[in-house]
Amino acid sequence: MRIDLHTHSLASDGTQAPTELITAAQQAGLDVVAITDHDGTGGWAEAAEAATRVGIELVRGIEISTKHRHHGVHLLAYLPDPTHPGLRAELDRIVEGRSSRAPAMVAALRRAGIEVSMDDIAAAVPGRPHVADALVRQGVVSSRDEAFSEYLNPGRPGYVNRYAADLTATIRLVASAGGVTVLAHPWGRGRKDDLPAGDIARLRDAGLSGVEVDHQDHKDPDVREELRAVARDLDLVVTGSSDHHGLGKTNHELGCNTTAPDEYERLLERAAAAAAASARRTPEVVGGR
Structure with missing residues (x-):
């Protein structure tokens, strides 16, 4: 069984419509795929319909923009009730921050x-x-990666800060909505010091369920093995995924990293327990099963 638990569609910053994403996942030989667009659930309905049609198992999720100790951290939330008032309000606040950020970035780039x-x-x-x-379309740069490194990363001329939710509070909020949470690529791009093992332990105590270990941003095998050991010591689920964005990211093809079936089952068990504890009406896995 091949399982990819982190992908993006046009509902956020991917380049494929949800139907195209699900079809591509099935054609890539995946048995299970999660749609985890940034800070929203706009692609869920279309993806669920497509998954049922093509016979692939779909997990509905969200990649939430959070902060921890003044550093940005992405948090994967799986199977929460999207109508939960607190979660809905926080996602709306994050999206509003993104919407107001874009004009400020444009203004900063024009000044540059x-x-x-x-x-x-x-x-x-x-x-x-x-x-x-x-910037790519205008020929200013040749790729998204170059745009980020030259213009849009912190310290570059087009960077503008924006609102992100508190990481620990968001873990608790997702749990109250009946969902489970996994840290997305936490040690990627040399950021191990932003989330040391002691902090991950405290996040586990706040309700964190897992850690995304096998990810393209964890290029060093030693980093993966150390993070895998941290997850094992803390009894956290270990996931692996592509973080696929269609043509928006190179070297993130569907299924380039996968989650072990037994770890996936552990995640679903924790999701079922969270749903029961919350008494919320949470989404079910659809499609393949």
């Missing part, structure tokens, strides 16, 4: 001599990847 406007950014809820795509 880059001729770009909001009309060049094609997205309902624009974020840094969409600004990066506009």
